[in-house]
Every structure is written in structure tokens, then in C-alpha cells.
Amino acid sequence: MLEAASRELVRNGPELVLDLGAGTGALAEAVLLADDSVTVELIDVDPEMLAQARARLASFAVRARFSEISFLGALPSCDGASASLSLHHIRTLDAKRRLYRRIYEALRPNGTFVNADAVVPAEPSAREEVLRQWVQHMVSCGIGESEGYENLERWGGEDTYFPLEDELEAVAAAGFFADCVWQKGPMAVVVGRKRA
Numbered sequence: 001m002l003e004a005a006s007r008e009l010v011r012n013g014p015e016l017v018l019d020l021g022a023g024t025g026a027l028a029e030a031v032l033l034a035d036d037s038v039t040v041e042l043i044d045v046d047p048e049m050l051a052q053a054r055a056r057l058a059s060f061a062v063r064a065r066f067s068e069i070s071f072l073g074a075l076p077s078c079d080g081a082s083a084s085l086s087l088h089h090i091r092t093l094d095a096k097r098r099l100y101r102r103i104y105e106a107l108r109p110n111g112t113f114v115n116a117d118a119v120v121p122a123e124p125s126a127r128e129e130v131l132r133q134w135v136q137h138m139v140s141c142g143i144g145e146s147e148g149y150e151n152l153e154r155w156g157g158e159d160t161y162f163p164l165e166d167e168l169e170a171v172a173a174a175g176f177f178a179d180c181v182w183q184k185g186p187m188a189v190v191v192g193r194k195r196a
Contacts, residue, residue: 001184010035017082018075024049028042043069071099080107088161096162113176130185135148164180167190172192179191
């Protein structure tokens with residue numbers, strides 16, 4: 001997922017990419033490794049996460065910048081914007097549409113927005129199957145099946161997963177050309193391209 005996301009972000013040779021809700025810096029690291037001229041600004045409200053990201057990205061020196069702010073605030077002008085496993089904290093599609101529009105406005109012409117996150121179908125049996133696949137992935141990582149389902153239930157208290165079609169519609173509504181470039185089980189990489 002991170003490889004697909006970083007590949008899309010560096011496609012047009014960006015100078016500055018924002019990593020929204022950057023966490024421990026996994027996506028930022030993939031982007032920095034994919035293009036040795038890009039700078040990534042990691043944005044997160046959690047100082048402990050940013051401390052982990054600073055340690056992880058220490059070898060990239062000035063190409064990794066850190067901002068302890070919310071991605072819901074003003075965004076600087078940039079060539080790319082990305083998020084990995086962070087925008088599922090936004091509870092409504094209307095709120096996502098507003099954020100996607102602000103990202104669109106922050107991007108320079110030919111800019112790229114990439115969201116790597118969970119998408120879950122609305123139809124009950126398809127949703128159940130995707131969640132089962134997610135739990136099986138957790139099992140393959142050493143987590144027990146019952147604990148996997150408990151995780152999904154607990155995360156559901158603060159996370160919202162929309163169907164892929166809704167995500168694509170929200171990205172397109174912000175003005176982007178929207179596409180899904182990678183999907184495996186519940187995880188997808190949605191790309192929004194801003195026209196010149």
C-alpha cells in the first residue's frame with residue numbers, strides 16, 4: 001500500500017509533499033526513499049507520534065519537516081498531499097468533502113492527493129467478507145481471531161470506513177480527477193489529481 005501511495009506522490013517530481021496525520025512516519029519514509037529531491041512535511045497533533053517519526057526519519061535530515069498541528073487547519077501550498085490510515089477518523093462524508101476541497105486548494109497545478117486507508121462496502125454481506133479478510137490479515141500477523149474482531153469493534157468507536165465509491169465521489173466533488181490505483185481487501189489507495 002505504501003509503495004503504491006509513494007509512487008503516485010512522486011510521479012510529477014514534487015518539491016513539497018504534506019503527510020496528513022503522519023503518525024510514526026511510515027508513508028513519509030516511503031516517499032523520501034522514492035524521490036531523493038522531495039521534502040515531506042509531517043503534520044500530526046500527537047507529539048509522541050511525531051517523536052517516533054523524527055527518530056525514524058533522522059537520516060533524511062532537512063528533507064523531513066515536522067509540524068505539531070491539525071490537518072483540519074490551514075494547509076501550506078504544496079505539490080502533493082498524502083494520508084495513510086489517518087482520514088478514517090473523519091466521521092462524515094461532508095466533513096471529508098470539505099477537507100478534500102481544502103487539500104485541492106492547497107495543491108499547486110498538477111498536484112496529487114493520495115489517501116491510503118480502509119474502505120468497506122455498504123452492502124452487509126460484502127462488508128462482512130471484507131472485515132473477515134481484515135481479521136485474517138491480523139491473524140497472519142500473530143493476533144488471535146477473536147482479538148481481531150474485538151479490535152474492529154473497538155476501532156469502530158472512533159473510526160468510520162466508507163465504501164470505495166463514496167471515497168471516490170468525495171475526492172471528485174472537491175475538483176480532482178479521482179481514481180483507485182491499488183486495493184487489497186479493506187485497504188485501498190485513492191488518488192486525486194489536480195489538473196493544470
